[in-house]
Amino acid sequence: MADRKDEAVCVTGGSGFIGSWLVRLLLDRGYTVHATVKDLNDERETKHLESLEGADSRLRLFQIDLVDYDSLFAAINGTVGLFHLASPCTVDRVLDPEKELLDPAIKGTINALKAAKDCGVKRVVVTSSISAIVPCPNWPSDVVKNEDCWTDLDYCKQKGLWYPASKTMAEKAAWEFAKEQGLDVVVVNPGTVMGPVFPPILNASMTMLLRLLEGCTEKYEDFFMGSVHVKDVALAHILVYENKSASGRHLCVEAISHYGDFAAKVSELYPEYNVPRIPKDTQPGLLRSKNGSKKLMDLGLHFASMEEIIKDSFESLRSKGYIS
Numbered sequence: 455m456a457d458r459k460d461e462a463v464c465v466t467g468g469s470g471f472i473g474s475w476l477v478r479l480l481l482d483r484g485y486t487v488h489a490t491v492k493d494l495n496d497e498r499e500t501k502h503l504e505s506l507e508g509a510d511s512r513l514r515l516f517q518i519d520l521v522d523y524d525s526l527f528a529a530i531n532g533t534v535g536l537f538h539l540a541s542p543c544t545v546d547r548v549l550d551p552e553k554e555l556l557d558p559a560i561k562g563t564i565n566a567l568k569a570a571k572d573c574g575v576k577r578v579v580v581t582s583s584i585s586a587i588v589p590c591p592n593w594p595s596d597v598v599k600n601e602d603c604w605t606d607l608d609y610c611k612q613k614g615l616w617y618p619a620s621k622t623m624a625e626k627a628a629w630e631f632a633k634e635q636g637l638d639v640v641v642v643n644p645g646t647v648m649g650p651v652f653p654p655i656l657n658a659s660m661t662m663l664l665r666l667l668e669g670c671t672e673k674y675e676d677f678f679m680g681s682v683h684v685k686d687v688a689l690a691h692i693l694v695y696e697n698k699s700a701s702g703r704h705l706c707v708e709a710i711s712h713y714g715d716f717a718a719k720v721s722e723l724y725p726e727y728n729v730p731r732i733p734k735d736t737q738p739g740l741l742r743s744k745n746g747s748k749k750l751m752d753l754g755l756h757f758a759s760m761e762e763i764i765k766d767s768f769e770s771l772r773s774k775g776y777i778s
């Protein structure tokens with residue numbers, strides 16, 4: 455284990471599905487961690503973090519509101535690295551996109567990066583998403599999608615796809631800030647993240663699997679590009695943080711695949727469930743690839759397979775009582 459006891463880092467969204475895995479792996483590696491939550495008085499956000507090994511001596515919790523710069527400054531102050539994960543995450547329709555998604559994602563990213571700059575942070579890892587890569591209907595049909603591909607904002611606005619719009623605008627704002635202010639920023643773009651859940655509340659991507667097991671026929675046409683194990687996503691964040699040669703965006707999926715592939719695998723593994731028959735090609739024009747995340751593989755990441763992702767996720771849903 456690398457001994458990072460003298461190194462303090464901040465994880466915004468530390469209470470969330472991915473954030474709590476990242477906090478756990480950072481504590482395991484010896485880091486001191488400042489993790490942010492939305493409400494320090496809500497045990498559903500704090501208890502699972504406080505019970506992690508090393509938390510008693512090396513974890514500090516901070517309450518933040520993404521649109522409040524001062525709260526972010528207080529959380530980041532005293533750290534040398536920032537992992538900015540906090541952002542509202544939903545594939546469902548929202549009533550007030552500006553307030554519920556766009557403001558916290560975009561203003562939150564600018565506030566976090568500005569606070570990092572003001573606190574003298576050396577490197578920032580921003581958690582973007584494949585939702586800043588797709589939907590992109592005009593990408594050439596014979597080229598596998600990669601980190602050069604950006605979500606088409608006009609398409610999102612026409613179709614009311616506010617989550618991809620929020621992630622795209624937030625990532626663009628991060629790159630702009632990094633360039634203007636000379637801040638060292640690197641980005642991870644995870645696919646649909648699944649695996650063992652620590653928080654008591656189920657996040658959006660694990661809810662997708664639960665819905666599938668319950669028979670939901672949604673194809674997530676504009677949201678899916680591949681699945682990835684939550685532990686691999688947390689590891690990817692640490693790899694790009696620690697490896698100073700890492701730069702730019704990092705697509706983070708076990709493979710580029712269609713939701714239909716995923717649904718078929720769930721059905722094969724758990725035939726006793728009511729998994730609907732979904733056509734195999736659910737993502738129009740998406741070319742499959744085993745090496746979509748080549749940049750992270752080159753940094754040493756060995757991705758868990760789709761089967762392992764599904765089995766670990768299923769066991770977690772079962773142990774938490776979501777399925778019988």
Ligand SMILES: NC(=O)c1ccc[n+]([C@@H]2O[C@H](COP(=O)([O-])OP(=O)(O)OC[C@H]3O[C@@H](n4cnc5c(N)ncnc54)[C@H](OP(=O)(O)O)[C@@H]3O)[C@@H](O)[C@H]2O)c1
Binds near residue numbers: 467492520583
């Ligand atoms: N899950 C996926 O499949 C996936 C894929 C690609 C990218 N991502 C990105 O990964 C990040 C984490 O997602 P997740 O799946 O772990 O979701 P999650 O469990 O819902 O976590 C989101 C985190 O952001 C915090 N947050 C949200 N709005 C906030 C606000 N206004 N002020 C302060 N904190 C706020 C939440 O705090 P509370 O817990 O206190 O509410 C939570 O800790 C997000 O940036 C998401 O866009 C997720």
